[in-house]
Amino acid sequence: xxxxxxxxxxxxxxxxxxxxxxxxxxxxxxxxxxxxxxxxxxxxxxxxxxxxxxxxxxxxxxxxxxxxxxxxxxxxxxxxxxxxxxxxxxxxxxxxxxxxxxxxxxxxxxxxxxxxxxxxxxxxxxxxxxxxxxxxxxxxx
Numbered sequence: 001x002x003x004x005x006x007x008x009x010x011x012x013x014x015x016x017x018x019x020x021x022x023x024x025x026x027x028x029x030x031x032x033x034x035x036x037x038x039x040x041x042x043x044x045x046x047x048x049x050x051x052x053x054x055x056x057x058x059x060x061x062x063x064x065x066x067x068x069x070x071x072x073x074x075x076x077x078x079x080x081x082x083x084x085x086x087x088x089x090x091x092x093x094x095x096x097x098x099x100x101x102x103x104x105x106x107x108x109x110x111x112x113x114x115x116x117x118x119x120x121x122x123x124x125x126x127x128x129x130x131x132x133x134x135x136x137x138x139x140x141x
Contacts, residue, residue, distance in 0.1 A: 001015065001016060003082045004082065004083075005082055005083055006083065017044070017052045017053060018053070020040060020041050020042070020043065020044055020052070020053050021041065021053050023040040023041070024037050024040050024041045027040060036064075038062040038064070038065060039062060039064040039065045039068055040065075041053065041054075041065070042054070042056065042061050042062050042065035043065045043068040043069050043072055044069065045057070045061045045065060045069070046069075046102065046103045046104075047061070047066075047101060047102060047103060047104055047105050047106075048101075048102045048103070050102075051103075058105075061105070063108075066104070066105040066108045067108055067112075069103070069104060069108075070096070070104050070105075070108055070109055070112045071112070073096060073103070073104075074092060074093075074096065074112070077091075077092035077095060077096070078092050089116075093113065093116070096109065097109075
């Protein structure tokens with residue numbers, strides 16, 4: 001479904017939004033060194049409460065899920081998708097900055113940027129050739 005060109009239908013979107021709960025179900029009997037289930041369930045929640053599956057907000061979102069959300073969106077933006085080419089690092093970071101405080105915990109995002117700065121440019125995706133036809137995406141974290 002995520003490999004199809006174009007937008008998801010409302011039915012497909014509903015099915016896609018069920019994946020955090022399905023992930024918890026798949027992993028509930030697997031032993032990990034710590035409880036990862038809240039992270040799996042809540043990594044698509046948004047700081048402003050507009051996420052899924054539980055529509056929780058702010059510090060009610062487990063910290064590890066807030067961290068994973070930032071990393072997950074950065075990875076999604078800097079990776080080629082069937083419906084668009086990868087964004088470069090700086091473009092992706094700017095898009096995320098624009099959503100900071102709505103999609104992301106501002107403190108977690110600031111820490112993420114500090115970590116990226118310590119890694120250096122060679123450890124991160126590079127900007128693809130600019131495509132004037134590229135459209136700006138609305139983040140769905």
